[in-house]
Amino acid sequence: MVTGVSREITGELVPEAEADPDLVRAHVAVGAVVDPELPMLTLADLGVLRGVEIEPTGRVVVTLTPTYTGCPALATMRADVRLALAAAGFEEAEVRTALSPAWSTDWISEQGRQALREHGIAPPAHVGSDAHDTSGSTSVDLVLMPRPPAPACPRCGATASREVSRFGASACTSLHVCTVCGEPFDGVKPL
Structure with a gap:
């Protein structure tokens, strides 16, 4: 018990x-x-x-x-x-x-997303999983679609960036460069 x-x-x-x-x-x-x-x-x-x-x-x-x-x-x-x-x-x-359901970047809290921004790391876009679904359902709709939009620059906020490398400082980040201010930054890969 x-x-x-x-x-x-x-x-x-x-x-x-x-x-x-x-x-x-x-x-x-x-x-x-x-x-x-x-x-x-x-x-x-x-x-x-x-x-x-x-x-x-x-x-x-x-x-x-x-x-x-x-x-x-x-x-x-x-x-x-x-x-x-x-x-x-x-x-x-x-x-x-516990590997099921698999972790999703949607599970990062809003406080966590803000901390990432404050440390120069772009938080991931929401991928649409219901992070608070406790029904036990683990189904995720999979569809072929273009890559998610480029992450916003955590320094200037511009939504125009390009991915330089699929791999950043850690396995769960990728390296981007802001096309507005020119600064490089890591972005958490959306999963």
Whole structure:
């Protein structure tokens, strides 16, 4: 039996879980862990934090969905989550990986999108998945279509940029140059 659980997909606490101070403390500790590749984002803002539970034995179970299956930062995320929980007084912790539904850039919070802009990284365009659909549906309509529009420059805001390289500073970013101000910038790839 679980003493508390956070909402799947959003990682936010469900109202009844807010009454459990240990669950709130665990959720706050895990939610503050930063992404190793995009350290201006917490795991909660990145949208990879899927759930936090406390089992009757006191063990905390955290569920993460990596940005993609081969994400090289996942091992570091797991270690950082365990360290954060230990610092918050939780001796036993398990970090699970959930690959379904697959992570989407739509799961990045508005606060996370703003943090990306403030650090010179263009946030991804919304791709249309329902990030808050907790019905269990994992279907996504796939259609052949042109590439998404170029990301807006995080420095001048112009929507005219060109992709220079499909690969940026991390595996989940691509390199762009603004055709208005001439500045290069990373953009998070929409998924």
